[in-house]
Amino acid sequence: MTARSQRNALDRREVMVGASVAAIAALTPALPAFAQEGQPQVQSPTMPEALKTAIGDAKPIEGKVTIDLPEVAENGNTVPFSISIEDDGSTNSVKAVHVFATKNPNPNVASFFFSPRSGKAQVSSRMRLGSTQDVLAVAELTDGSFYMGKKTVKVTIGGCGG
Amino acid sequence: MASKPRIKIPKSAKVGEVIEVKTLITHKMETGFRKDAKSGKMVPRDIITSFVAKFNGEEVFRTALHPAISANPYISFFMAVPAAGEFEFIWTDEKGETWSVKEQLTVS
Numbered sequence: 001m002t003a004r005s006q007r008n009a010l011d012r013r014e015v016m017v018g019a020s021v022a023a024i025a026a027l028t029p030a031l032p033a034f035a036q037e038g039q040p041q042v043q044s045p046t047m048p049e050a051l052k053t054a055i056g057d058a059k060p061i062e063g064k065v066t067i068d069l070p071e072v073a074e075n076g077n078t079v080p081f082s083i084s085i086e087d088d089g090s091t092n093s094v095k096a097v098h099v100f101a102t103k104n105p106n107p108n109v110a111s112f113f114f115s116p117r118s119g120k121a122q123v124s125s126r127m128r129l130g131s132t133q134d135v136l137a138v139a140e141l142t143d144g145s146f147y148m149g150k151k152t153v154k155v156t157i158g159g160c161g162g
Numbered sequence: 163m164a165s166k167p168r169i170k171i172p173k174s175a176k177v178g179e180v181i182e183v184k185t186l187i188t189h190k191m192e193t194g195f196r197k198d199a200k201s202g203k204m205v206p207r208d209i210i211t212s213f214v215a216k217f218n219g220e221e222v223f224r225t226a227l228h229p230a231i232s233a234n235p236y237i238s239f240f241m242a243v244p245a246a247g248e249f250e251f252i253w254t255d256e257k258g259e260t261w262s263v264k265e266q267l268t269v270s
Contacts, residue, residue, distance in 0.1 A: 040194045042207050078232040101230050105195050108228035112239070117222040119180035119242030125225075126232040128193070159232075 044106035051138070054098040054111060058146045060138050065097070065149030067137050076129040076159030083112075084122040085139045085147070094121035096140045103133035128159035165189075167251060167263040174270040175243045183215065183223075184238040187253050187261060193229035212254040213237055217267075218247040245269060 045053065068082040085094045092114065099109040112123045121139070129135075132155045138148045170184040187210070194207025213225040213235070223239045235253075246269040252262040 040204055040207070042194050104230050106193075106229050109230040110228060111226040113224040113226075114239075115220075115222050115224075117217065117220070117241050117244065118239070120240040122240055123225075124236070124238040126236050128230045128232055 040105070045108070047100065047102050047107045050100060050107045054100075054108075055138055055140065055146055058140075060146035060148035062148055062150075064147040065137050065139050067135060067149045067151040069135055069151050069153050072154045072156065073129060074156045076131070076155040076157055078126045078159070079129050079153065079155075080124070080126050081135070082122065082124040083137050083149075084120075087121045092116045092118055092121075093141050093143065094118075094139055095142050097121070097123065098138045098140070099127070100136040100138075101127060101129055101133060102136055104128070104130045109135075129153060129155045130158045131155055165261070167253065167261055169249070169251060169263060169265045171249065171265060171267060174268045177243055177245060177269055180240050180242050181267075182238055182240055183249070184236070185213070185215070185251055186234060186236045188234050189253075189255075191227075191229065191231055191233045191235060195229065208255070210235060210253050210255050212252075214252045214254075215239065215241075216250045216252075217241060218245070219250075243267065243269065 064086040066084050070079065073079040083097055083099065085097060087093055094114050096111055096113045098111045100107045101109050109127050110125060114121055133153065135151050135153055136148060138146055140146055165188045167187045172181050175181050189210050190208065191210065192205055192208040194204065196205045198205050207229065209229055210227055213227065214221060215223040222241050225237055227235060247267055249265040249267060250262060252260055254260045
C-alpha cells in the first residue's frame with residue numbers, strides 16, 4: 001500500500017464516523033418523547049454542571065469547611081447533616097455554602113445563604129443519599145474565595161426510591 | 163402539599179446573642195426519581211425549592227432546596243439578635259405556592 005492510498009482509507013473512515021455521529025444527533029431530539037413514562041420529567045445536571053452553576057469556574061481550596069455526617073447511614077432517605085464554616089465570628093465572612101451529593105441522580109442538595117445577621121456560619125438539615133458516596137460542601141466567602149470540605153458516607157439502604 | 167410549619171427558637175434572648183432557629187415543614191419532597199409501584203410510571207417531582215427567613219422585615223437567611231433534601235424539610239440556622247422583633251418564615255414550592263409563619267422573639 002502506498003502512502004497515498006493509506007491516507008485515502010483513513011479519510012473514508014473519518015467520513016463514516018462523522019456520518020454516524022450526525023445520525024445519532026438527528027435521532028436525539030426524538031428521545032424526550034420516549035422518556036415521558038419511564039424517566040424523570042425534570043432533567044438533572046451532572047456533578048460538573050451542578051458545581052459550575054453554583055460556583056462558576058472558581059477553584060475551591062480544601063479547608064475551613066467541616067461536614068458533620070454519620071460515617072454509616074442505615075437509611076439513605078434521611079441522613080442528618082450539619083455544616084460549619086470557620087469564621088472569625090465578628091466579620092460574617094461567609095456568603096453561602098453549596099452542598100452536593102456527588103453520586104445522587106441529581107447531585108444538588110441545597111445552597112444555604114448567610115447574611116450579616118447570621119452570627120455563625122452553621123446550618124443543619126437532612127438529606128437523601130442514593131448510595132455510598134462523597135458529600136461535598138463548597139463555601140463562598142464575601143471576599144470572593146472558595147473553600148471546600150468532603151466526607152464519605154456509607155449508605156446501607158439508598159434513598160432515591162429507585 | 164405542605165402544612166404545619168413548626169419553629170423552635172429560644173423563649174427569650176439577649177441583644178447580640180447568637181441563637182439557633184430550628185424550622186420544619188410537612189412536605190413529601192417528591193424527588194421525581196421514584197416509580198409508582200402499581201402503575202410503573204414516574205411520580206412527578208413536587209418539591210419546596212425556597213426557604214427564606216426574615217427578621218423585622220430584613221432577610222437573615224435563605225436556602226435553595228433540591229430533591230436531595232429529605233421529606234418534611236428540617237432546616238436550622240443561626241442569627242445574632244439585633245433587637246426584639248418578629249421572625250417571618252416563607253417556604254415556596256416549584257409551582258409558586260407559599261406557606262408562611264410568624265414567630266415573636268422577646269429580648270430580656
